[in-house]
Amino acid sequence: KDFAGRTAFITGGANGIGLGLARALLAEGCKVAIADIREESIAAALKTLDNQHVMGVPLDVASREAFALAADEVEEALGPVSLVFNNAGVNLFQTIDDSSFDDWDWLLGVNLHGVINGVMTFVPRMKARGQGGHVVNTASMASFLCGPQPGIYTTTKFAVRGMSESLRYSLAPHGIGVSVLCPGLVKSHIYASDEIRPDGLKAGAKPVNTEMVGRLEHVHQFGMEPDVIAARVIEAIRANRFYIFSHPEFRDEMRELFDEIIAEFRDYPEDAGFAQRIGFEKGR
Template sequence: MADKQWLQDGKWAGRVAFITGAVTGIGLGVAQAFADAGMRLALSYRNEDDKARTAEWFAEKGYEQPLFAKLDVTDRERFAEVAQQVVDHFGEVHVLVNNAGVSVFGPTDEASYDDYDWIMGVNFGGVVNGLVSFLPKIKASEGRRHVVNVASMAAFLPGPQAGIYTASKFAVRGLTESLRYNLAPHGIGCSLCCPALTRTNAWASATKRPDSFKDSGFAPTREGELEQFGTAFEEGMDPYEVGTKILAGMTEQKGLILTHPEHGPDFEEMHEKIMAALPDEEAPAGRLKIEQLRRDAMKAAEEGLVVQLDDLT
C-alpha cells in the first residue's frame, strides 16, 4: 500500500472533484481515497444499487454525501448538464477524473462497426466529452486543479484479443500526454494513469452492451467463459490502493501514474525493440534542428509557456 501521509497533508482538502464511473471499481477506489483526503465529490453512476452502496459508505464514514449524477459518458448533452450542475452545487470544480470505460475483447479481424463505435465511444469518446464539458469550468476555478485520464496498461501493451480496447487506451494516452502541455500554462496539472490488473468486475462489460450497438462481429462467449476470465481479476490490486496512488501522483504533479510494479520486463523489452528499430545512420542537420526545437518547445510548455506553431520551426 502506498504511503498515505499525503492523505492528511491538507493539499486537496476542500477541492471539488468530478469522477466518472465512480460507484464501482477503480472509480469508487478513487472516490474513497479523495474523500479520505477531505475532497468534496460529484460522482457519476449508471446503476441505482451501486449508487446506494456508495452513499452508505459515505454515511458510515460521516463524510459529506457526494453529488450523484446519473450519466452515460457518451451522452454529450447530459455531460454538459452535469458539468453545470456540479458548478451550481459547489460553486467551482477543480479536479476531473475520466475513469468510466468498458473492457470488451475479441479478435480485431472479426470486429464490426458496432464493436468499434461502442468501445471507442465509451473509452475515448467519454474522455473527450469530459474534457469538453469540464475544462472551461476548471479553467474558471482557482487554486490547485488537476485532470486525470484513467487508461490502462493496454495503452502500452497490446494483446491478441484486445485490439479495439487497446486502440482506445492508446488514444487516451496520446491525448493526455499532449493535453498536459496545454494545461500547464493555466496552472492545471494533468496525469495519465495506466492501472493493470485490479479487483473489479470490469470483465463483465460485455454483458452490458447497449442494444444500439448489438451487431457485434465477435462470437458469443461460451457459457462460463466470462466468469472464468473474471477469476483473474480476483488476483488484482485493491481499487482503493489504485485511488491512493492516483492521489499521490496528482500531489507530485506526475504526468504518468503507473500503479502496478510488475511490468518492468515489458517496458525493458519495449525499449530494446524501439531502439533496435531505429536506422543506424546519420540524420541531416536540418531534421536534427527541427527535432531539437520540438524538444525545447515541450520543455517550455511543461514549464508553463504557451507554445505556438512558430516555435516549432
C-alpha cells in the same frame, strides 16, 4: 496540492477504481460526485461511502449533452469542480479482425469519447476560473503493451494516453495538472462490461462468452485493491506527476518495448546533419 474542500468528479465512480478514488478523495476532505451509468451501483456506493459530502449522478459518459447537464448539476450542488477523473471504461475481449462496427462504436464511445467529453466539459470551466486543478485520465498498461486481445480496448487506451500527454503541455500554463493512470490487473467489475452495452449497439455483438466472463471474473479477484491504486493516484496528483504506474511487474516488459523502439532508430549515413539542416530541436 491541497485537496480539502475541493470538488471532484469521478466517472465510473460507482465500482472498482472509481469507487476507490471516491473513498480516498473523501478521506482527503474533498466533496465528491460519482457519475455512473449503473444506477443501482451508485445507490450501493453511496450506502457504503456513507458520507454527506458525496453525491451520485446517473450519466452515460458517451453522451455530450448528458455530460454537460451532469456537470451543471454537480457544480450547483457541490461547487466548482477542480479535480476531474475520467475513469469510466468498458472492455471487450476479442481481436479487431473478429469485431463489428457496433463493437467499435461502443468502446470508442465510452473509453475515448467519454474522456473527450469530460475534458471538453470541465477544462474550459477550470481555465475560466483560473484556479488550477487536475485531470486524471484512466488509461491502462494496455496503453503501452498489447497483444492480439483486446484490440479495440487497446486502441482506445493508446488514444487516451496520447490525448493526456498533449493536454499535459497545453494545460500546464493554466496551473492544471494532467496525469494518466496506467494500471495492470485491478480487483473490479470490468469483466461484466457486457451488462451495460447499449441496446442500439447490440446488433453487431457476438453472443456473450459466459465461460470467458467467468474466467475473467475469477482473474479479477486477484487484482490490486482499488484503494491501493487510489492512494498512488493521490500521491501522484500531489507531486504533479504525469505517469501513474501502479503495477511494478510490468517494468521489464516496458523496458523491452522501449529497447526495441530505440533499436529501430538506425544510423543511415545520408541522415548525417539532417536535423541541424532543418533546425529540428525537439518533437514535443
